[in-house]
Amino acid sequence: MRINYNVSSIVAKNALANNDARLAESTLKLSSGYKINSAADNPAGLAVSRKMQAQINCLMRANQNSEDGISVVNTADGAMSEMADILQRMNELAIQSANGTNSDDDRAQIQLEIDELIEELDRIADTTQFNAQNILDGTFAYKGYTNTENVKVFSYTEGVTSGTYVIGTIEYSTYEDTTTYYTGADSEEEEYLSVSSADDVKAALIYSSDLSDYSDVSGIKAFPDDAVVTIDDEYITIKASGDFEIKLAVNTRNAVEGSGLATTNVTTTTYTTYTYEDFSVTIDGVKYRIDSLTVGGEDENAVAASDYSGVKESLSDYFDENEQSDVDITDMTCDSDGNMTLTYTYTDTDGNTQQATLSFALSSGSLDDCLTSKTETVKTTYTVGSSSGDDCIALNITGMGAMQIQVGANYNQVLNLEIPDLNTVYLGVDDLDLTTEESATEAIDIINDAINYLSSVRAKIGAYTNRLEHTVANLDTSAENMTAAYSRIMDVDMAEEMVEYSTVQVLSQAATSMLAQANELPSKVLQLLQ
Numbered sequence: 366m367r368i369n370y371n372v373s374s375i376v377a378k379n380a381l382a383n384n385d386a387r388l389a390e391s392t393l394k395l396s397s398g399y400k401i402n403s404a405a406d407n408p409a410g411l412a413v414s415r416k417m418q419a420q421i422n423c424l425m426r427a428n429q430n431s432e433d434g435i436s437v438v439n440t441a442d443g444a445m446s447e448m449a450d451i452l453q454r455m456n457e458l459a460i461q462s463a464n465g466t467n468s469d470d471d472r473a474q475i476q477l478e479i480d481e482l483i484e485e486l487d488r489i490a491d492t493t494q495f496n497a498q499n500i501l502d503g504t505f506a507y508k509g510y511t512n513t514e515n516v517k518v519f520s521y522t523e524g525v526t527s528g529t530y531v532i533g534t535i536e537y538s539t540y541e542d543t544t545t546y547y548t549g550a551d552s553e554e555e556e557y558l559s560v561s562s563a564d565d566v567k568a569a570l571i572y573s574s575d576l577s578d579y580s581d582v583s584g585i586k587a588f589p590d591d592a593v594v595t596i597d598d599e600y601i602t603i604k605a606s607g608d609f610e611i612k613l614a615v616n617t618r619n620a621v622e623g624s625g626l627a628t629t630n631v632t633t634t635t636y637t638t639y640t641y642e643d644f645s646v647t648i649d650g651v652k653y654r655i656d657s658l659t660v661g662g663e664d665e666n667a668v669a670a671s672d673y674s675g676v677k678e679s680l681s682d683y684f685d686e687n688e689q690s691d692v693d694i695t696d697m698t699c700d701s702d703g704n705m706t707l708t709y710t711y712t713d714t715d716g717n718t719q720q721a722t723l724s725f726a727l728s729s730g731s732l733d734d735c736l737t738s739k740t741e742t743v744k745t746t747y748t749v750g751s752s753s754g755d756d757c758i759a760l761n762i763t764g765m766g767a768m769q770i771q772v773g774a775n776y777n778q779v780l781n782l783e784i785p786d787l788n789t790v791y792l793g794v795d796d797l798d799l800t801t802e803e804s805a806t807e808a809i810d811i812i813n814d815a816i817n818y819l820s821s822v823r824a825k826i827g828a829y830t831n832r833l834e835h836t837v838a839n840l841d842t843s844a845e846n847m848t849a850a851y852s853r854i855m856d857v858d859m860a861e862e863m864v865e866y867s868t869v870q871v872l873s874q875a876a877t878s879m880l881a882q883a884n885e886l887p888s889k890v891l892q893l894l895q
Contacts, residue, residue, distance in 0.1 A: 368887050368890055371883060371884065371886060371887055373883040373886055374880060374883040374884050374886070376883070377876060377879045377880035377882075377883045378880055380872075380876045380879070381873065381876035381877055381879075381880055384869055384872045384873040384876050385873055387865075387869040387872075388866070388869045388870060388873050391862055391865050391866040391869055392866065394857045394862050395857070395859065395862055395863070395866060397857075398856060398857055398859075399855050399856065399857060400854070400855055400856060400857040400858075401414065401854070401855055407854075410854050410855075413854060414851055414854045414855050417847055417850060417851040417854070418851060420774050420847055421844055421847050421848055421851060423773075423774030423775075424774050424840050424843055424844040424847065425844060426774075427771060427772055427773055427774055427778070427840055428837055428840040428841065428844065430770055430771050430772060431770065431772050431780075431833050431836045431837045431840065432833075432837060433770075434768075434770035434772070434780065434782065434829075434833045435830055435833045435834065435837070436495065437495045437500065437768065437770075437782065438782065438826050438827075438829045438830050438833070439830065440493070440495045440500065441493070441495075441500050441501060441784055441826055442823060442826050442827065442830070444489050444493040444501055445501070445787065445819060445822065445823050445826070446823075447489060448486055448489055448490075448787065448819060449816065449819055449820070449823070451482050451485060451486055451489075452486075452792075452794070452812060452815055452816045452819060453816070454482060455479060455482050455794065455797070455808075455812050456809065456812045456813065456816065458475050458478060458479055458482075458799060459797075459799055459805050459808040459809045459812055460805075460809060461475060462475045462476075462799040462800075462802070462805035462808075463802055463805040463806045463808075463809060464802075465802060467802075469800070472799055472800050472801065472802075472805065473800060475799050476798070476799050476800050479797055479799055483789050483794060483795065483797065486787075486788070486789050486792065486794070487788050487789050489501065489787075490502055490786070490787045490788040490789075491788065500768075500784055501784060501786070501787045502786055502787075502788065503766075503785065503786030503788075503791075504766070505766055505767055505768040505782060505783065505784045506520065506766050506767070506783055506784060506785045506786055507520070507521055507522075507523075507525075507762075507763075507764060507765075507766050507767055507783055508763045508764070508765045508766040509521055509611070509760060509761065509762045509763065510760075510761045510763070511613075511627070511758060511759065511760055511761070512626040512627050512758065512759045512761075513626065513627035513629060513749055513750070513758060514616060514620075514621040515615060515616040515620050515621060515629055515747055515749050516535055516613055516614075516615055516616070516627075516749055516750075516758055517613065517614050517615075517616070518611065518612075518613060518760055518762070519600060519612040519613060519614040519791075520611075520612045520785055521610060521611045521612065521762060522608050522609065522610045523608060523781070523783070524607045524608030524609045524610070525609055525610070525611055525762055526586060526762070526764075527762050527763060527764035528584045528585065528586035528762055529582055529583065529584045529585050529586060529759050529760065529761050529762070530571070530585075530586050530587075530588060530611070530759075530760040530762065531571040531579050531582060531585060531757050531758065531759055531760070532566070532569050532570055532571065532750060532757065532758040532760070533569035533570075533571065533750055533751065533752045533757055533758070534569050534748060534749065534750040534751060534752065534757075534758070535560070535561065535566060535569065535601070535613075535615070535748075535749050535750060535758060536560075536561040536565065536746060536747070536748045536749070537558060537559065537560040537561060537599075537615045537746075537747055537749075538558070538559050538744050538745060538746040538747070539556065539557075539558050539617065539620065539744075539745045539747075540555075540556065540557050540558070540559065540742055540743070540744050540745075541554065541555075541556050541742070541743045541745075542554065542555045542556075542557075542740055542741070542742050542743075543740070543741050543742075544738055544739070544740045544741075545738065545739050545740075546736065546737075546738045547736075547737040547738065547739070558598065558599050558615070558617045560596050560599065560601060560615060562596070563594040563595055563596050563601075564594075566594045566596070566601055566603075567592065567593070567594040569750070570588040570592055570594075570603070571585075571587065571588060571757075572587050572588055572590055572592075573587035573590070575587075579757065581755070582757070582759060586762075588603065588605070589605035589606065589607070589609055591605050591606055592604065592605045592609075593605065599614055599615045599617045600612055600613065600614055601613040601614075601615070611760065611762075613760075615747075615749075620745070620747055626755075626756065626759070627749055627750045627751075627756055627757060627758045627759070628749075628750065628751050628756035629747060629748070629749050630747070630748040631745060631746070631747055631748075632745070632746045632748075633743065633744065633745050633746075634743075634744045634746070635741060635742065635743050635744070636661065636741075636742055636744070637661055637739060637740065637741050637742070638659055638660065638661025638739075638740045638742070639659070639660045639661055639737065639738070639739055639740075640657065640658070640659045640660075640737070640738045640739075640740070641655070641657065641658050641659075641660070641735050641736075641737055642656070642657045642658075642735055642736040642737075642738075643655070643656060643657070643735050643736065644735035646705075646725045646726070647725070648680075648683060648723070648725050651683070653679060653680055653682065653683055654679055655675065655676060655679045655680075656675035656676075656678065656679050657675040658675065658676060660699050661740070676694060676697070676707065677692055677694050677709075680723075683723075684711070688713070688714055689711035689712075689713070689719075689721070690711060690712050691711060691712040692709050692710070692711045693709060693710050693711070694707060694708070694709045695708050695709060695710060695720075696708040704724065704725075704726050705724065705725050705726065706722055706723075706724050707722065707723040707724070707725075708720070708721075708722050709721060709722075709723070766783075767781035767782060767783040768781070768782040768783075768784070769781055769782075770782060770833070772833070772836045772840070780829075780832065780833065780836065782829055783825075784822075784826070785822060787819065787822065791818075792815040792818060792819065793811055793814060793815050793818075794811060794812060794815050797811065797812070
């Protein structure tokens with residue numbers, strides 16, 4: 366028996382301390398609900414759980430970002446829906462104006478509404494906003510620039526890699542016609558544009574094999590070898606595989622001579638054509654009625670018959686009488702005295718192809734009773750760029766501008782929302798003219814093209830909406846599964862922990878009782894002293 370060192374008491378005290386520690390730990394888990402409350406509880410588990418927690422929070426934020434993106438495209442689609450209604454109304458007005466029952470005053474009133482609708486289209490495009498940011502004025506379109514005022518990047522697709530694409534030369538011409546009708550004092554003016562052929566533009570594209578000749582161009586990119594060029598009015602479209610499409614627009618309104626770094630050469634030519642309608646000519650003593658004949662061309666020294674589409678039908682009786690079937694007129698010339706020479710091919714009775722000529726004169730007497738018009742055309746040709754590296758046309762595709770929606774928890778997990786400029790210039794309806802029956806008829810096609818373009822943009826916006834909705838669903842699923850994994854690491858099993866708590870609580874009470882009894886053991890020594 367010992368007095369100074371009560372080993373039984375020490376053992377009981379240590380057991381009680383251990384039980385109290387276990388009880389405190391179990392109490393903390395039950396009260397916090399977490400299995401890991403400090404790094405000491407599970408160092409590896411804590412590290413994994415913290416990383417999971419960050420991922421879960423980022424997924425929830427990305428989910429909200431995607432929802433905001435859906436709101437953006439819905440706002441844009443709502444505005445475009447109104448623009449579509451306006452275009453439909455403009456189409457209706459164009460069809461109304463094209464009807465021959467309308468007077469000039471009626472068409473003037475229709476034009477007033479058209480002008481207001483054009484202004485409203487521009488207002489919607491310029492002022493539609495989301496969170497104080499314009500979304501239909503091209504702010505969030507892919508950006509592209511050129512080094513000349515006469516050729517601009519109209520649009521391009523996601524498949525076009527950022528960099529500088531080079532074109533040697535592009536040639537286009539503007540025409541301004543003034544037509545005078547000799548039977549009256551009427552005069553008409555018309556302006557139109559012609560771009561050099563698609564083959565010429567394709568040949569001017571700089572491909573990978575040509576890059577060495579343009580080493581001084583910074584960040585130069587080669588056009589795909591399978592590039593295909595198409596031309597539609599003032600627009601040049603370059604397409605290739607892999608969603609590669611660049612659309613260029615040439616300057617049809619304010620072409621600038623010598624503008625930008627790309628050399629711009631300008632030449633002007635004026636030429637005259639004469640059109641005769643409904644007159645007669647005498648061939649072998651027989652009169653034949655000619656529906657129409659246009660004489661003239663760009664060559665000032667030799668006047669050519671440039672349009673003889675009506676001559677074949679007009680002389681059909683002559684050809685039939687001479688047993689010449691399947692006539693194909695290949696050429697027609699006219700000298701300054703009005704002597705015409707017509708070259709044509711035909712199939713003879715034996716089935717052989719023959720060539721023949723026919724001559725007749727446009728005598729003044731035969732033209733007295735026909736409608737004659739004179740057209741003076743001013744042709745201005747712009748040759749933009751050159752084959753040298755310094756003065757070539759450089760297309761700087763920056764890739765900037767699209768609205769980036771952060772749709773993931775990690776770097777560069779983004780969805781680019783590209784919303785093009787939708788003002789009337791890009792829709793092609795900025796200068797609609799419904800004041801004449803002819804211009805109203807042309808406007809119908811122009812407005813239909815604008816409707817189709819706007820519909821394609823809306824379809825793209827709708828695709829963005831569907832993508833974002835799928836993104837939201839995927840983020841919800843990812844966050845759910847990540848949270849479940851996080852919970853397995855961090856959350857305490859309450860039922861299991863209550864068993865532990867009850868066990869430790871009983872052990873703690875038993876240890877307390879045993880410590881009290883162990884402390885009474887030294888008092889038994891007093892019995893030896895009695």
